Amino acid sequence: xxxxxxxxxxxxxxxxxxxxxxxxxxxxxxxxxxxxxxxxxxxxxxxxxxxxxxxxxxxxxxxxxxxxxxxxxxxxxxxxxxxxxxxxxxxxxxxxxxxxxxxxxxxxxxxxxxxxxxxxxxxxxxxxxxxxxxxxxxxxxxxxxxxxxxxxxxxxxxxxxxxxxxxxxxxxxxxxxxxxxxxxxxxxxxxxxxxxxxxxxxxxxxxxxxxxxxxxxxxxxxxxxxxxxxxxxxxxxxxxxxxxxxxxxxxxxxxxxxxxxxx
Amino acid sequence: xxxxxxxxxxxxxxxxxxxxxxxxxxxxxxxxxxxxxxxxxxxxxxxxxxxxxxxxxxxxxxxxxxxxxxxxxxxxxxxxxxxxxxxxxxxxxxxxxxxxxxxxxxxxxxxxxxxxxxxxxxxxxxxxxxxxxxxxxxxxxxxxxxxxxxxxxxxxxxxxxxxxxxxxxxxxxxxxxxxxxxxxxxxxxxxxxxxxxxxxxxxxxxxxxxxxxxxxxxxxxxxxxxxxxxxx
Amino acid sequence: xxxxxxxxxxxxxxxxxxxxxxxxxxxxxxxxxxxxxxxxxxxxxxxxxxxxxxxxxxxxxxxxxxxxxxxxxxxxxxxxxxxxxxxxxxxxxxxxxxxxxxxxxxxxxxxxxxxxxxxxxxxx
Numbered sequence: 001x002x003x004x005x006x007x008x009x010x011x012x013x014x015x016x017x018x019x020x021x022x023x024x025x026x027x028x029x030x031x032x033x034x035x036x037x038x039x040x041x042x043x044x045x046x047x048x049x050x051x052x053x054x055x056x057x058x059x060x061x062x063x064x065x066x067x068x069x070x071x072x073x074x075x076x077x078x079x080x081x082x083x084x085x086x087x088x089x090x091x092x093x094x095x096x097x098x099x100x101x102x103x104x105x106x107x108x109x110x111x112x113x114x115x116x117x118x119x120x121x122x123x124x125x126x127x128x129x130x131x132x133x134x135x136x137x138x139x140x141x142x143x144x145x146x147x148x149x150x151x152x153x154x155x156x157x158x159x160x161x162x163x164x165x166x167x168x169x170x171x172x173x174x175x176x177x178x179x180x181x182x183x184x185x186x187x188x189x190x191x192x193x194x195x196x197x198x199x200x201x202x203x204x205x206x207x208x209x210x211x212x213x214x215x216x217x218x219x220x221x222x223x224x225x226x227x228x229x230x231x232x233x234x235x236x237x238x239x240x241x242x243x244x245x246x247x248x249x250x251x252x253x254x255x256x257x258x259x260x261x262x263x
Numbered sequence: 264x265x266x267x268x269x270x271x272x273x274x275x276x277x278x279x280x281x282x283x284x285x286x287x288x289x290x291x292x293x294x295x296x297x298x299x300x301x302x303x304x305x306x307x308x309x310x311x312x313x314x315x316x317x318x319x320x321x322x323x324x325x326x327x328x329x330x331x332x333x334x335x336x337x338x339x340x341x342x343x344x345x346x347x348x349x350x351x352x353x354x355x356x357x358x359x360x361x362x363x364x365x366x367x368x369x370x371x372x373x374x375x376x377x378x379x380x381x382x383x384x385x386x387x388x389x390x391x392x393x394x395x396x397x398x399x400x401x402x403x404x405x406x407x408x409x410x411x412x413x414x415x416x417x418x419x420x421x422x423x424x425x426x427x428x429x430x431x432x433x434x435x436x437x438x439x440x441x442x443x444x445x446x447x448x449x450x451x452x453x454x455x456x457x458x459x460x461x462x463x464x465x466x467x468x469x470x471x472x473x474x475x476x477x478x479x480x481x482x483x484x485x486x487x488x489x490x491x492x493x494x495x
Numbered sequence: 496x497x498x499x500x501x502x503x504x505x506x507x508x509x510x511x512x513x514x515x516x517x518x519x520x521x522x523x524x525x526x527x528x529x530x531x532x533x534x535x536x537x538x539x540x541x542x543x544x545x546x547x548x549x550x551x552x553x554x555x556x557x558x559x560x561x562x563x564x565x566x567x568x569x570x571x572x573x574x575x576x577x578x579x580x581x582x583x584x585x586x587x588x589x590x591x592x593x594x595x596x597x598x599x600x601x602x603x604x605x606x607x608x609x610x611x612x613x614x615x616x617x618x619x
Contacts, residue, residue, distance in 0.1 A: 001364075004363050004364060007363075008360065008363075012349065012351070015351060074349075078345055078346060078347050079347055079348075079349050080347070081316070081341075081343035081345065081347035082343070082347035082348060082349075083347075084315070084316055085314045085315070085316060085336055085339070085341040085343075086333075086336060086364050087333045087334065087336040087337035087364065087365070088333050088336075088364070089332075089333050092333075180278065257318065258318055260316060260317060293544070294544070295542050295544075427540070430540060431537055431540070434533075434536055434537050434540075434542075434543070435537065437543065439543075454506075455500055455506050455539070455540055455541040455542065455545070456540065456541060456542050457542060458542055458544055458545075474505075474506070475505040475506065475507060475545075475548075478502075478503070478504060478505040478506070479505050482503050482504075483502060483503060484502035484503070486502070487502060
């Protein structure tokens with residue numbers, strides 16, 4: 001059922017997001033080609049460039065906005081009567097939305113990178129770039145990181161994206177659940193926010209102390225310290241990220257289950 | 264005859280307001296039951312509790328012996344008061360959606376009914392009139408081979424000709440191994456279709472009787488009885 | 496056909512009477528197959544269980560019989576149909592007489608009225 005729900009989510013959100021991405025890619029092609037004629041028609045090319053830039057912005061903002069609007073309408077609005085009567089659990093409903101959101105973020109980021117690449121390639125600026133060299137440069141950049149660091153980086157990015165998404169989900173759901181107790185909701189939201197901040201602060205301090213100690217042991221050189229902060233002791237930071245995300249998830253789930261307040 | 268819906272001392276509070284205060288109700292398989300009562304008597308709340316859209320504040324409700332859950336939702340076909348279908352979907356996509364999520368969806372039955380409604384399959388729901396949207400949603404609900412149909416005001420705000428169409432659609436979808444529970448305040452229109460009538464008043468069951476019995480024993484129609492019981 | 500139901504009597508008894516009327520008036524001939532319950536229910540706009548009950552009653556009176564798989568048929572017994580016709584006629588006549596009595600017509604006046612009304616048709 002989760003897969004079916006995810007398909008439905010893609011369908012519902014892709015209606016707007018896909019054309020947005022399509023427009024951006026098309027504009028990147030146009031902008032890339034146009035750049036070749038920059039000297040001849042600088043003004044027109046400038047306009048095209050602005051348009052392309054706008055489309056990148058539209059994708060970044062639009063994909064997120066579509067996801068959030070869809071969440072509201074699909075679970076908290078009229079469509080909720082259909083979705084919440086389906087033979088699926090609230091977990092499946094929430095997770096399908098969260099997973100699809102994460103996939104969209106990654107896809108949108110990849111498409112934006114691709115479009116920048118298209119502009120570069122089509123404008124002829126990449127003529128002199130050897131991709132072998134590029135790859136080597138990238139490898140060098142990350143050469144001192146082992147596989148574990150990559151996992152940490154990936155988990156960190158995914159966790160942060162999930163956290164932001166869940167923050168919105170929780171806010172939408174809870175503010176709807178307590179629609180008749182606005183003040184109560186705002187107080188509660190503030191308390192939760194402060195708790196999250198304190199948790200973040202104390203954990204960060206802890207990580208910082210441990211990293212310092214680690215750096216002292218190694219010898220206090222600049223490089224290793226940096227590695228230690230981001231690579232050596234990140235598990236607590238990750239745990240904090242995921243615990244916060246899980247807390248928001250549970251809050252959203254509980255509000256949907258026990259205080260559903262469909263319009 | 265087996266029991267499909269059972270409520271025991273079922274309560275639902277919204278804040279300090281009691282929407283249901285101790286409902287005891289048992290519905291058998293193979294009946295068409297009218298859920299009747301003035302506005303605010305708890306009809307919608309009872310239906311929402313049965314399909315898991317709300318959780319009880321007290322007492323219990325069981326569908327086919329189980330508490331409302333995704334599992335019971337698989338055998339309950341629910342028609343909400345309002346249009347819940349995503350407006351961007353076409354009739355075709357809406358049928359695909361139902362077919363995807365409900366194993367008991369009878370695609371051919373739905374196609375038949377859509378055909379009879381002379382509905383353009385590729386038209387989006389957004390482009391349909393209010394009446395057509397309501398009919399499509401009812402078609403999808405009744406095209407499932409569910410054990411329990413919960414219809415919340417299927418006749419609300421439609422013209423008499425549509426009312427006929429809707430009652431026919433309900434009768435077409437009805438099977439001996441299913442129970443239909445529908446709320447309405449248009450009693451005179453639906454009386455002939457009902458096996459049983461459940462009268463709700465202020466969150467409690469005032470009366471639950473066979474329609475034939477009401478007529479036989481009291482010599483009056485359900486509509487007349489309703490008017491007497493709820494006279495101000 | 497038109498189905499009209501009054502408020503003061505169970506629907507199945509009214510349905511029973513109206514189905515008997517349909518049979519007696521020959522809409523469904525002796526030995527003819529009746530439409531299935533579901534179809535009748537849709538046609539009359541009533542509950543299928545009510546149709547079932549009405550048909551069972553007709554069966555009990557011998558006006559219809561059922562064959563396990565083939566469905567329900569009108570009886571082939573012409574005497575039965577005649578009997579039903581007589582019964583319906585008697586019921587209607589009784590209703591009529593009751594109505595006339597309520598209107599304050601006595602027996603002679605009622606008979607005269609009948610004579611006058613039916614005479615128009617019988618003796619042009």
